[in-house]
Amino acid sequence: MHITGEADGPPVKVGVAVTDIMTGLYTHGAIMAALIARGVSGKGQHIDASLIQTQASVLANIGSNYLIGGKEAQRWGTRHPSIAPYQVFATKDGNICIGAGNDKQFATFARILGHPELPMDPRFRTNVDRVSNRVALVRLINQELSQLTTERILELMEGSGMPYGPVNNIKQTFEHPQLVARGVVKEVEHPFVGRIKMVGPAVEYSGSDVGVRLPPPMLGQHTEEVLRGVLGYGDAELEKAVVGGGTVLYDYSV
Structure with a gap:
């Protein structure tokens, strides 16, 4: 926020959750690299992805300017610091x-x-x-x-x-001919609200369709599936986790 906004105004929050998104992207790349390394060495790795470390890393040249030359950044609004107009x-x-x-x-x-x-x-x-x-x-x-x-x-x-x-505003963005042509907006059936529109993945593959296959899950929808299938929880452990408030199960029949 210190570097975002007009020069004569206060710090401004970026319009989307950049840190969350970028940490996910970094983690995605790290997973791919670890899988490739496992194929060579036969050993897996623990991946430690940090929100605050991601924030620092995406400062890029602004951070380097400070670390190398002690140059403090300023807010430029939409202007470019070294090109005009x-x-x-x-x-x-x-x-x-x-x-x-x-x-x-x-x-x-x-x-x-x-x-x-x-x-x-x-x-x-x-x-x-x-x-x-x-x-x-x-x-x-x-x-x-x-x-x-x-x-x-x-x-x-x-x-x-x-x-x-x-x-463009958001409406104009999703109606842009290029986004329409690339099929960025996907539709999926939701069990409670019917068909909903969602933003599809940013990357496409030549040999497979990575579209949107499932609707967003309800709170706790997959908790039991993960605890039982991945962590091997039995009935007693599952009940203890729910009663203790450590997890939530969602009942579609309610």
């Missing part, structure tokens, strides 16, 4: 993210804005100049883009070779 801009009816990663792209963007003279302005000739004069440049860009709709800007940017894209 490269951020989200407000349009007449929404928001759009546009980046000019080099001088050629900036010249293209300047023409689209209707200001082909900008690359000759001493303040904006190079990326170093543009970063130094970011405030003035962003103010000018905001003046132009705020008068146009997002759709119109997308039309102007089409085929420009620049990175850009609208800031």
